[in-house]
Amino acid sequence: MKRTLLVMLSICVVVIPITQIAAQDAFPNRPITIVAPFPPGGVADLTARPVAAAMEKILKNPVVVVNKTGAAGAVGMSFVANSKPDGYTLLMALSSISIIPEADKLFDRKPAYTIDQLVPLALISADPTILVVPASSPWKSVKDFVADAKKRPEQISYSSSGIYGTLHMAMEMLSHAAGIKLKHVPYGGASPALTAVLGGHQEALASGPAVVIPHIKGGKLRPLAGWGAKRVAALPDVATFKELGYDIEFYIWAGMFAPKGTPEPVLKKLRDALGQTVQQADFKDAMTKMETPIAYMDQPEFQKFWEKDARMLAEAIKRIGRIEEPK
Amino acid sequence: MLETLQNLYVGFSVALSPTVLLYAIVGCVIGTLVGVLPGIGPLAGISLLLPASFGMDATSAIVLLAGIYYGAMYGGSTTSILMRIPGEAASVMTCIDGYAMTRLGRGGPALAIAAVGSYVAGTASVVALMLLAPPLASFALRFGPPEYFALLLLGLLALAYMSGGAITKALAMASLGLLLGMIGIDPMTGFFRFHYGLVELGDGIGIVPVAVGLFGLSEILLTAGQEKPPEVIKPRLADLLPSRQEWRDSTWPIARGTVLGFLIGIIPGSAHIISSFVSYAVERRISRHPERFGHGAIEGVAGPESANNSATSGAFVPMLALGVPSGPIPAVMLAALMVHGISPGPLLIQQQPQLFWGFIASMYVGNLVLLILNLPLVGLFVNILRVPYPLLYPAILVFCVLGVYAVNGSVVDVWIMLVMGALGYVLRKFDFETAPIVLGVVLAPMLEMSFRQSLAMSSGSYAIFFQRPIAATMLAGGVALLSLSLLPLLTRGMDWRRALGLSSSSEPEKEDEK
Numbered sequence: 072m073k074r075t076l077l078v079m080l081s082i083c084v085v086v087i088p089i090t091q092i093a094a095q096d097a098f099p100n101r102p103i104t105i106v107a108p109f110p111p112g113g114v115a116d117l118t119a120r121p122v123a124a125a126m127e128k129i130l131k132n133p134v135v136v137v138n139k140t141g142a143a144g145a146v147g148m149s150f151v152a153n154s155k156p157d158g159y160t161l162l163m164a165l166s167s168i169s170i171i172p173e174a175d176k177l178f179d180r181k182p183a184y185t186i187d188q189l190v191p192l193a194l195i196s197a198d199p200t201i202l203v204v205p206a207s208s209p210w211k212s213v214k215d216f217v218a219d220a221k222k223r224p225e226q227i228s229y230s231s232s233g234i235y236g237t238l239h240m241a242m243e244m245l246s247h248a249a250g251i252k253l254k255h256v257p258y259g260g261a262s263p264a265l266t267a268v269l270g271g272h273q274e275a276l277a278s279g280p281a282v283v284i285p286h287i288k289g290g291k292l293r294p295l296a297g298w299g300a301k302r303v304a305a306l307p308d309v310a311t312f313k314e315l316g317y318d319i320e321f322y323i324w325a326g327m328f329a330p331k332g333t334p335e336p337v338l339k340k341l342r343d344a345l346g347q348t349v350q351q352a353d354f355k356d357a358m359t360k361m362e363t364p365i366a367y368m369d370q371p372e373f374q375k376f377w378e379k380d381a382r383m384l385a386e387a388i389k390r391i392g393r394i395e396e397p398k
Numbered sequence: 399m400l401e402t403l404q405n406l407y408v409g410f411s412v413a414l415s416p417t418v419l420l421y422a423i424v425g426c427v428i429g430t431l432v433g434v435l436p437g438i439g440p441l442a443g444i445s446l447l448l449p450a451s452f453g454m455d456a457t458s459a460i461v462l463l464a465g466i467y468y469g470a471m472y473g474g475s476t477t478s479i480l481m482r483i484p485g486e487a488a489s490v491m492t493c494i495d496g497y498a499m500t501r502l503g504r505g506g507p508a509l510a511i512a513a514v515g516s517y518v519a520g521t522a523s524v525v526a527l528m529l530l531a532p533p534l535a536s537f538a539l540r541f542g543p544p545e546y547f548a549l550l551l552l553g554l555l556a557l558a559y560m561s562g563g564a565i566t567k568a569l570a571m572a573s574l575g576l577l578l579g580m581i582g583i584d585p586m587t588g589f590f591r592f593h594y595g596l597v598e599l600g601d602g603i604g605i606v607p608v609a610v611g612l613f614g615l616s617e618i619l620l621t622a623g624q625e626k627p628p629e630v631i632k633p634r635l636a637d638l639l640p641s642r643q644e645w646r647d648s649t650w651p652i653a654r655g656t657v658l659g660f661l662i663g664i665i666p667g668s669a670h671i672i673s674s675f676v677s678y679a680v681e682r683r684i685s686r687h688p689e690r691f692g693h694g695a696i697e698g699v700a701g702p703e704s705a706n707n708s709a710t711s712g713a714f715v716p717m718l719a720l721g722v723p724s725g726p727i728p729a730v731m732l733a734a735l736m737v738h739g740i741s742p743g744p745l746l747i748q749q750q751p752q753l754f755w756g757f758i759a760s761m762y763v764g765n766l767v768l769l770i771l772n773l774p775l776v777g778l779f780v781n782i783l784r785v786p787y788p789l790l791y792p793a794i795l796v797f798c799v800l801g802v803y804a805v806n807g808s809v810v811d812v813w814i815m816l817v818m819g820a821l822g823y824v825l826r827k828f829d830f831e832t833a834p835i836v837l838g839v840v841l842a843p844m845l846e847m848s849f850r851q852s853l854a855m856s857s858g859s860y861a862i863f864f865q866r867p868i869a870a871t872m873l874a875g876g877v878a879l880l881s882l883s884l885l886p887l888l889t890r891g892m893d894w895r896r897a898l899g900l901s902s903s904s905e906p907e908k909e910d911e912k
Contacts, residue, residue, distance in 0.1 A: 110445065111449075111730055111733070112730040112731075112732070117733060120449055120452065136449070139806075139807065140806065141598055141601045141808070142598070143583065149597060177588075183597045225857070228855055233585070234585065234587060234588045254855070256851050256855055257586060257851075258851070259585065262722070262723045262732075265722065266666050266716075267542065270540060272855070285741040285743025286743050288743065289721075360736070360739030361739075362741065394586065394587040394588065
């Protein structure tokens with residue numbers, strides 16, 4: 072009995088370090104997990120799946136998408152931020168990654184994670200939000216909208232995906248730039264927010280092109296302007312706020328992240344794999360079907376983009392501050 | 399009409415093509431399994447299979463996913479009836495009378511009625527979906543926050559008819575449920591409430607762990623606490639089919655459940671869970687023998703089970719006619735369409751007739767498949783009861799833990815289930831009904847959201863609930879219902895005073911009665 076134990080122990084002592092060395096030698100040698108912090112069918116999930124499929128072929132190892140949802144994405148994001156930095160647990164995050172720690176700060180909460188716990192790998196897509204109003208609405212242009220909002224402060228209502236959510240941020244940036252005050256009615260997600268505008272219960276909404284274009288084509292919604300630096304390809308007649316003289320830019324983006332501390336060679340390998348991913352025909356095809364243009368940026372560029380975006384969002388959150396409901 | 403028939407012909411030629419038919423059957427089988435397993439509901443099942451559907455063509459994908467959705471509604475009743483464990487959240491109401499029927503040796507008929515009711519409701523509601531989708535969808539869109547709040551309030555008033563016991567006890571339980579539903583991020587200000595440092599509580603406590611804990615676990619604990627082990631019920635073949643009386647008693651509840659479920663299903667945001675609660679309350683209210691409810695009334699199985707099935711078809715109305723998801727499950731299905739390059743929107747029916755009509759036809763086929771699948775299974779499932787309790791109950795416990803864990807992959811959910819199981823045990827020892835807690839937990843977040851959204855819209859003026867016609871009508875209906883349920887309470891109070899020879903004029907005592 073004692074001898075068997077001894078033999079087993081010595082096997083462990085000898086074998087385990089060998090496998091560990093092997094693991095460091097050849098990344099990856101086991102399945103990689105991409106955590107999507109939102110439910111299946113959401114933007115993060117739908118972007119992560121074609122990415123996973125393409126990376127699988129490039130890295131010759133299974134790449135699995137896992138949905139870890141909860142608390143507006145905080146559960147999944149803090150899971151990756153606090154996981155072992157070995158390159159086997161990655162994150163497909165959206166713009167909200169920079170919002171959650173700021174909101175935590177605002178409420179003096181212990182943050183679920185901080186953004187410096189994560190390193191960016193690559194930006195996959197970035198879609199500007201579009202300002203839409205019901206087709207029956209009197210506003211034909213941003214000028215009409217802003218003029219009316221100035222006449223009736225806090226009277227015009229807009230729906231959003233939730234308090235401090237991305238769609239809320241877009242409208243807050245517009246309100247600030249145009250010097251208007253709007254009435255914010257948050258909903259539990261981007262779909263109910265859209266439904267509310269289609270039903271005529273709220274008067275405006277900022278949302279992604281893929282979401283609003285079918286309803287613009289169906290004659291139910293009217294686009295007023297977009298938040299992008301350039302016009303959206305599918306909506307060539309819709310001006311950008313920049314063209315109209317408002318210095319605002321906002322994108323709903325999806326990018327890949329790894330926990331901080333991941334070894335540099337592993338990061339390099341992952342970045343290369345992502346660079347190849349966006350070139351693959353299958354991947355391009357999948358993104359075209361979802362009407363989401365690919366906006367690939369490698370780490371250095373993405374890092375800059377992310378820092379600017381995070382700073383902008385942090386300012387917006389500070390401007391909004393804590394919400395005090397009228398008593 | 400002729401056009402509809404022509405379209406339907408096209409639809410059936412799509413639905414009966416071998417591939418699509420195969421996927422419909424596969425979907426129904428998976429759905430039944432997902433429904434039978436406690437914890438894992440249709441949302442989890444569809445989410446798991448969504449990636450697998452990416453490789454199929456759009457019609458097959460949507461047919462497969464829809465099969466899981468309505469298949470789960472069939473399967474959900476099984477464990478509710480046999481073991482008092484809701485297979486998925488919409489089967490909570492079935493637990494009450496379904497399980498009582500099993501204790502009386504009528505588990506087989508309950509399962510059979512649930513399957514037949516689901517079939518009738520499923521098929522009838524597809525007819526409604528086919529003929530009425532566009533006009534109904536635009537009606538559904540008129541439900542804004544104030545209307546939704548009024549509807550939920552109406553649902554809450556259904557409580558008065560829900561439990562067999564004292565109304566004060568039911569109200570106390572509902573309040574507890576509503577309080578539990580307050581846990582999580584405040585939807586209007588972003589504050590975390592009652593989270594005790596757990597990020598997982600940010601979204602509030604899930605309905606699945608609460609329902610499985612309060613119903614399933616508490617039942618297992620109660621059985622374990624009995625002095626004598628309960629007798630193993632040996633079902634006889636003759637007892638598998640409903641009697642003529644049971645058929646007759648079920649006819650109208652099935653019809654009413656179908657209509658109610660469909661109407662509630664189309665309203666965006668509302669869930670099939672509510673449809674089953676409302677159906678149960680209606681059946682109890684109009685029954686000539688309300689006292690039978692809770693003790694094995696077949697109406698209490700037939701109504702809710704039909705309602706939750708036709709609510710699934712109802713949920714497809716805004717999704718197909720307008721491209722607007724009416725809840726999380728249609729949202730996932732819309733995503734499945736988007737992955738195939740089909741943009742869901744108001745033009746879907748015109749642009750994708752093959753898909754729409756193929757989908758409709760596949761639902762006729764799927765419901766038939768489910769009936770054929772489920773009726774013979776009744777005999778099989780009932781035999782599970784032959785397994786002795788020392789073996790059966792630990793196995794169920796394992797399935798409960800696995801199922802609840804599988805939904806979000808969260809250990810916190812398992813703990814919530816265990817705590818709820820203990821709570822359910824204590825409450826039932828004190829003769830409290832647990833269904834109102836589940837209703838409270840379901841309704842609280844929606845009720846709060848729509849209430850505060852309404853007030854945000856009106857800048858704090860309560861008049862908004864009375865100025866909008868649909869909301870005002872529903873609130874008036876609610877007040878009428880409430881006064882109807884309070885009436886016997888007042889008259890009973892007077893009787894009691896008369897019996898004691900007291901005058902009925904003393905005011906404080908009247909207050910106590912209320």
